[in-house]
Amino acid sequence: KQEVTQIPAALSVPEGENLVLNCSFTDSAIYNLQWFRQDPGKGLTSLLLIQSSQREQTSGRLNASLDKSSGRSTLYIAASQPGDSATYLCAVRPGQAGTALIFGKGTALSVSS
Amino acid sequence: NAGVMQNPRHLVRRRGQEARLRCSPMKGHSHVYWYRQLPEEGLKFMVYLQKENIIDESGMPKERFSAEFPKEGPSILRIQQVVRGDSAAYFCASSPFRGDQPQHFGDGTRLSIL
Numbered sequence: 001k002q003e004v005t006q007i008p009a010a011l012s013v014p015e016g017e018n019l020v021l022n023c024s025f026t027d028s029a030i031y032n033l034q035w036f037r038q039d040p041g042k043g044l045t046s047l048l049l050i051q052s053s054q055r056e057q058t059s060g061r062l063n064a065s066l067d068k069s070s071g072r073s074t075l076y077i078a079a080s081q082p083g084d085s086a087t088y089l090c091a092v093r094p095g096q097a098g099t100a101l102i103f104g105k106g107t108a109l110s111v112s113s
Numbered sequence: 114n115a116g117v118m119q120n121p122r123h124l125v126r127r128r129g130q131e132a133r134l135r136c137s138p139m140k141g142h143s144h145v146y147w148y149r150q151l152p153e154e155g156l157k158f159m160v161y162l163q164k165e166n167i168i169d170e171s172g173m174p175k176e177r178f179s180a181e182f183p184k185e186g187p188s189i190l191r192i193q194q195v196v197r198g199d200s201a202a203y204f205c206a207s208s209p210f211r212g213d214q215p216q217h218f219g220d221g222t223r224l225s226i227l
Binding site: 042102 | 119146154155156158161172206213214215216217218221223
């Protein structure tokens with residue numbers, strides 16, 4: 001059974017720091033992996049999608065990497081800003097099921113000015 | 114280009130009543146997914162639908178819960194005889210294809226049971 005774990009559960013940093021959020025999954029047979037951002041009381045905003053054949057994806061100050069063999073993904077945020085404060089969720093799409101996303105519990109990020 | 118639209122945003126029901134949650138997918142998307150987020154829990158998959166078809170309902174509780182996505186109109190998640198444990202945020206997502214496209218989420222419906 002696929003399980004997704006995100007570490008740390010919460011993170012507080014001062015503005016300007018570069019930071020790394022971690023996601024691990026127990027079954028390496030995934031179709032793709034998606035990183036989301038969730039603001040309080042809001043839905044999920046898709047940040048990056050990495051297909052199983054890819055090693056990384058970049059969008060602005062965000063870079064996500066994927067190492068399928070070790071069951072790990074990292075989300076790197078450069079030069080963090082207070083507006084980056086949110087909960088970041090990692091989700092995998094299992095290779096077999098093909099449709100449903102399996103989510104981690106998220107990392108709650110707070111960036112202080 | 115409107116995103117995934119869910120309504121209502123907040124819904125309050127008394128125990129034993131019915132709750133109906135609606136989801137309109139993004140334009141051009143024919144695949145809809147429902148997820149539930151319980152307090153202090155991650156999002157859990159409930160059901161995956163295409164127009165007029167339930168493709169995967171493996172995450173749906175066997176009783177009281179049903180979902181549909183008719184040919185015309187929004188997808189509906191229906192919860193009959195609600196109980197306190199149904200209190201949660203219910204999210205809808207849509208995508209154009211099954212596998213290699215990202216799922217786009219709505220803002221959710223916060224269901225509170227009195």
